[in-house]
Amino acid sequence: DTEVTQTPKHLVMGMTNKKSLKCEQHMGHRAMYWYKQKAKKPPELMFVYSYEKLSINESVPSRFSPECPNSSLLNLHLHALQPEDSALYLCASSQIPGGPTDTQYFGPGTRLTVL
Amino acid sequence: AQSVAQPEDQVNVAEGNPLTVKCTYSVSGNPYLFWYVQYPNRGLQFLLKYITGDNLVKGSYGFEAEFNKSQTSFHLKKPSALVSDSALYFCAVRLGLGSSNTGKLIFGQGTTLQVKP
Numbered sequence: 001d002t003e004v005t006q007t008p009k010h011l012v013m014g015m016t017n018k019k020s021l022k023c024e025q026h027m028g029h030r031a032m033y034w035y036k037q038k039a040k041k042p043p044e045l046m047f048v049y050s051y052e053k054l055s056i057n058e059s060v061p062s063r064f065s066p067e068c069p070n071s072s073l074l075n076l077h078l079h080a081l082q083p084e085d086s087a088l089y090l091c092a093s094s095q096i097p098g099g100p101t102d103t104q105y106f107g108p109g110t111r112l113t114v115l
Numbered sequence: 116a117q118s119v120a121q122p123e124d125q126v127n128v129a130e131g132n133p134l135t136v137k138c139t140y141s142v143s144g145n146p147y148l149f150w151y152v153q154y155p156n157r158g159l160q161f162l163l164k165y166i167t168g169d170n171l172v173k174g175s176y177g178f179e180a181e182f183n184k185s186q187t188s189f190h191l192k193k194p195s196a197l198v199s200d201s202a203l204y205f206c207a208v209r210l211g212l213g214s215s216n217t218g219k220l221i222f223g224q225g226t227t228l229q230v231k232p
Contacts, residue, residue: 043205043222092159094218102209106161108158
């Protein structure tokens, strides 16, 4: 089973709201990722957690705050977002970060709209 | 710099005909290459990967890809296209071991495949 789940599927929020995106995997993967994707564009990496520690932050604005409470869960906390942050937010996981055969498996995404 | 190019924004093919979606790459060291497919309003779905070994890689749903080191290409192919194959396809390269960006995927811009009945 290569399932990554994400909640909620859709989220509409105002610029002053605080919300969180959730991602979960039960494949025993030790790396988890957040991506942002605009329509018909490739995903843009935001954060990587490796063995529950933040290993890559792609210079993401502080209004996005990741959290990895345990090896199965990944959260993305949102605060004071801008309309241009509206996008599909994808979570992914992989077994061994950077291992020779490592493959990222993606969740279905959360469609975020910022008003 | 590491990069992936998908030269075609869109590929149109008739159902039952063979299809090819092109990808070329530029990396230092050994390339780890991937193909993903994305259906509308869905996440990316892994199709296949090349790590080492046989240059012809077989993946899900009848797709295969041919790794060509001399041409630095990794084209996705299928012998007989289905209407349900219509989707957005991404080629990606993963930085190899020892890089400070280990695990990071570099994506191409994507190619929309349209299969018409």
